[in-house]
Amino acid sequence: MTELWGVLTRHLPQFASGLWVTVRVVAFSFVIAMVVGTFIAALRVQPVKWLQRIGGVYVETFRNIPLLVLLIISFAGVRRMGIDINRWVAGCGSLGLYTAAYVAEALRSGVFAVGKGQIDASLSLGFTYGETLRKIVLPQAFRTVIPPLGNLIIAMVKNSAVIGVSLIALNDLLKEARLINASTPKTNEIFFWAAVGFLLLTVPATFAVRYLERRFVIKR
Amino acid sequence: MRGMRNLRWAIAALSVVAMLGVACGDDKPAAGTGGEVQKFEAGSTMADIQEKGEITIGVKYDVPPFGFENPQSKDIEGFDVDLGKAIASRLGVEPKFIEAISDNRIPFLQDGTVDLVLSTMTITTDRDADIDFSNPYFIAHGRTAVYEGSDVTGPADLGAGSRVCTALGSTYETTIIPKVAPDAKIEAVDAYSDCVELLQNGAVDAEITDNIILAGQKAGDDKIQLVGEDLTTDPYGIGIPDGQTDMQDFVNSVLDEMFSNGEWETIYDTWVGGVTGEDPELPNEWGTLQDALDNYPCVETC
Amino acid sequence: MSYLFDPENWKWVTHGNNLRFIFEHFLNNLMLAVLAMVFSLIFGLGLALLRLSKNKPISKIAGAWIDVWRNLPLIFILLYLFLNLPDSIKRTYVDAIPNFFPEVMHESFFLAAIMGLTLYNSAVIAEIMRAGIQSLERGQGEAAAALGLPYWKSMRLIILPQGLRRMVPATVSQLITLTKDTSLVSIISIQEVVNGGQIIVNTAGSPFVDPGGPKAPVLHVFIVVGAMFVVFNLALSRLSRRLEIRERTRTGVTTERITGLEDQVALQADVA
Numbered sequence: 001m002t003e004l005w006g007v008l009t010r011h012l013p014q015f016a017s018g019l020w021v022t023v024r025v026v027a028f029s030f031v032i033a034m035v036v037g038t039f040i041a042a043l044r045v046q047p048v049k050w051l052q053r054i055g056g057v058y059v060e061t062f063r064n065i066p067l068l069v070l071l072i073i074s075f076a077g078v079r080r081m082g083i084d085i086n087r088w089v090a091g092c093g094s095l096g097l098y099t100a101a102y103v104a105e106a107l108r109s110g111v112f113a114v115g116k117g118q119i120d121a122s123l124s125l126g127f128t129y130g131e132t133l134r135k136i137v138l139p140q141a142f143r144t145v146i147p148p149l150g151n152l153i154i155a156m157v158k159n160s161a162v163i164g165v166s167l168i169a170l171n172d173l174l175k176e177a178r179l180i181n182a183s184t185p186k187t188n189e190i191f192f193w194a195a196v197g198f199l200l201l202t203v204p205a206t207f208a209v210r211y212l213e214r215r216f217v218i219k220r
Numbered sequence: 221m222r223g224m225r226n227l228r229w230a231i232a233a234l235s236v237v238a239m240l241g242v243a244c245g246d247d248k249p250a251a252g253t254g255g256e257v258q259k260f261e262a263g264s265t266m267a268d269i270q271e272k273g274e275i276t277i278g279v280k281y282d283v284p285p286f287g288f289e290n291p292q293s294k295d296i297e298g299f300d301v302d303l304g305k306a307i308a309s310r311l312g313v314e315p316k317f318i319e320a321i322s323d324n325r326i327p328f329l330q331d332g333t334v335d336l337v338l339s340t341m342t343i344t345t346d347r348d349a350d351i352d353f354s355n356p357y358f359i360a361h362g363r364t365a366v367y368e369g370s371d372v373t374g375p376a377d378l379g380a381g382s383r384v385c386t387a388l389g390s391t392y393e394t395t396i397i398p399k400v401a402p403d404a405k406i407e408a409v410d411a412y413s414d415c416v417e418l419l420q421n422g423a424v425d426a427e428i429t430d431n432i433i434l435a436g437q438k439a440g441d442d443k444i445q446l447v448g449e450d451l452t453t454d455p456y457g458i459g460i461p462d463g464q465t466d467m468q469d470f471v472n473s474v475l476d477e478m479f480s481n482g483e484w485e486t487i488y489d490t491w492v493g494g495v496t497g498e499d500p501e502l503p504n505e506w507g508t509l510q511d512a513l514d515n516y517p518c519v520e521t522c
Numbered sequence: 523m524s525y526l527f528d529p530e531n532w533k534w535v536t537h538g539n540n541l542r543f544i545f546e547h548f549l550n551n552l553m554l555a556v557l558a559m560v561f562s563l564i565f566g567l568g569l570a571l572l573r574l575s576k577n578k579p580i581s582k583i584a585g586a587w588i589d590v591w592r593n594l595p596l597i598f599i600l601l602y603l604f605l606n607l608p609d610s611i612k613r614t615y616v617d618a619i620p621n622f623f624p625e626v627m628h629e630s631f632f633l634a635a636i637m638g639l640t641l642y643n644s645a646v647i648a649e650i651m652r653a654g655i656q657s658l659e660r661g662q663g664e665a666a667a668a669l670g671l672p673y674w675k676s677m678r679l680i681i682l683p684q685g686l687r688r689m690v691p692a693t694v695s696q697l698i699t700l701t702k703d704t705s706l707v708s709i710i711s712i713q714e715v716v717n718g719g720q721i722i723v724n725t726a727g728s729p730f731v732d733p734g735g736p737k738a739p740v741l742h743v744f745i746v747v748g749a750m751f752v753v754f755n756l757a758l759s760r761l762s763r764r765l766e767i768r769e770r771t772r773t774g775v776t777t778e779r780i781t782g783l784e785d786q787v788a789l790q791a792d793v794a
Binding site: 075076079080084087165167169178179182183184 | 388389393394407408409410414417418420421422423520
Binding site for chain 3: 060061063064065066067068069070072073076077078080081082157158159160161162165174178181187191194198199202203206
């Protein structure tokens with residue numbers, strides 16, 4: 001038990017810096033995922049067929065490829081093409097593009113969840129298309145989309161650990177734990193604190209999502 | 221140079237084929253190399269292994285020329301593998317090779333996952349606290365490798381802002397690089413193959429590890445260049461579970477026999493001399509286990 | 523771009539044993555995924571039932587267990603088990619594996635891989651099942667109770683058959699995630715496709731194994747590796763969609779469906 005606290009106090013700076021890297025990776029990746037995901041969702045709901053196709057191919061590719069493989073391609077492969085990509089760009093870019101496929105799906109189903117009947121009704125009541133979108137569709141779509149997006153942030157925290165074990169080797173929480181473990185093999189204690197670090201990020205988010213789910217769910 | 225090397229490879233390949241032919245010709249379980257099957261008294265570690273009919277040996281899977289998987293034949297091959305086969309043949313059992321990376325090879329010995337570890341493991345006093353070692357079976361030296369076009373001529377050139385790749389959990393990560401290139405940032409990766417990739421694509425400025433590992437990488441890519449002086453002397457030892465002195469004595473006797481009858485040198489020529497063109501440094505002439513332990517005195521365990 | 527499409531850089535695909543080697547490693551991923559899925563379904567159902575138990579402490583403990591395991595990174599769980607799985611367990615495992623089983627399964631850390639994948643995925647599956655059961659429990663459960671069926675009987679005869687059927691699509695999409703996740707076991711040194719790809723990158727054309735053969739660039743090798751996953755998973759998701767449509771036409775359920783969204787479960791309004 002004393003060893004447990006000893007490990008934490010001796011290596012607190014390393015744990016903290018690892019946690020901070022994890023948080024930053026998730027934050028950057030989330031921005032990328034939202035921007036790209038919104039764009040792809042827009043491609044998939046607009047009327048031009050071949051643009052829809054492109055959006056579809058994007059989603060199917062990035063949803064079905066392992067993140068680890070994507071990380072290898074985006075760092076090692078892209079550098080081989082002569083592009084001097086750095087590890088943060090490659091790491092956050094991969095995680096962002098990977099998650100963007102899920103964001104796009106969440107947004108798309110959110111927009112579709114608002115029934116066509118409501119849109120027709122709104123238009124026939126004399127609302128313009130813009131008003132319909134702003135006042136009827138988006139508020140409901142937003143409420144439908146919040147819980148899945150929350151879930152995606154949780155998934156991103158977990159997936160961010162893959163960046164550290166790949167050849168990109170960012171020193172995130174898991175990587176710092178393993179570096180500590182390499183010099184002082186107290187695996188149980190070290191991994192316990194790393195788990196606490198990850199759960200500090202994911203568990204409150206899970207409860208928040210559950211709360212939002214209950215709060216925002218639209219009864220039909 | 222190239223022609224010479226190709227010729228060497230052709231000869232090495234021919235001799236391997238010849239050896240395989242011999243091995244296929246007779247029905248003894250011993251694979252590859254010679255050596256008489258010995259008898260051991262009941263209850264000894266060796267007798268237990270003979271009863272099992274199989275010895276599990278942890279080797280690297282990604283470190284040509286010491287331990288690597290040949291995708292064409294799907295066999296695990298290399299210097300460590302041949303040495304492992306030689307030991308197995310003395311026991312008259314089948315060698316079973318499993319992958320042991322730097323992170324897990326000591327736990328594997330401690331928990332009985334493997335009977336021996338032959339995975340380019342440097343003998344250190346700290347490791348000796350957890351496991352036992354044989355006498356040195358290979359003397360490696362720490363070297364620096366850069367990629368063609370680099371102006372780095374040794375670790376002294378690796379100042380602040382430069383990146384050095386090595387394996388997570390290795391002595392290079394924990395002690396050597398912080399000493400020879402204190403300002404450089406260490407990229408600790410899971411496999412040496414990741415280091416090759418990072419070196420080739422320019423994500424790191426240098427790689428520091430054992431020269432034979434670098435030589436193996438050089439065999440795959442000519443543009444990898446070894447620079448600077450020998451940074452360390454790293455005697456490789458065969459890892460043995462802690463306290464198995466009977467196994468330790470047996471492994472040492474096998475090594476001694478192989479040094480004196482030229483078997484060791486054949487393996488060396490096959491896997492190392494063929495790439496580097498250098499003459500072997502005989503481990504038994506370098507020193508004993510005690511010399512190796514003195515070479516790496518304890519850092520943490522005392 | 524010319525680097526990507528240069529035919530020289532694609533020659534390795536048809537050379538020697540390269541592609542076959544990678545594909546055989548990919549089969550290990552599939553085997554691992556299927557095995558882990560079977561275990562996850564069994565343990566997941568158990569966890570879901572405990573979680574839905576009327577006994578408060580049991581339900582709370584099951585809930586905490588689920589929340590811990592599905593909120594840790596899978597690679598974290600795998601690495602921990604890899605470094606720290608007790609010797610006695612590993613040895614029992616290795617002794618228990620029959621000889622005719624595939625070679626990868628005989629390594630003791632294969633157990634760490636299966637355990638890690640199962641610990642994580644059974645927690646996720648338990649959540650999917652809980653959502654599936656809860657999505658119809660109230661009305662159906664009340665009707666069953668009104669008909670005088672005891673709790674466990676109504677669970678077995680009415681709730682589970684419908685709830686489980688309803689979660690089939692989400693389970694298939696979790697299988698997709700699981701298949702992708704099997705690539706992570708390369709980190710704990712199990713021979714699978716990422717490992718196999720790296721070996722090809724490192725050895726193709728090397729004098730040790732393949733003198734004179736073409737080089738296999740890392741970009742091209744991992745595009746091929748990625749394509750294997752994409753093709754397999756696309757087929758799975760087609761299957762999932764077909765099952766879903768069949769289910770809908772047969773039962774006429776159009777209200778809610780359960781979707782697995784990258785390991786997280788959400789009850790989503792029906793898209794159709």
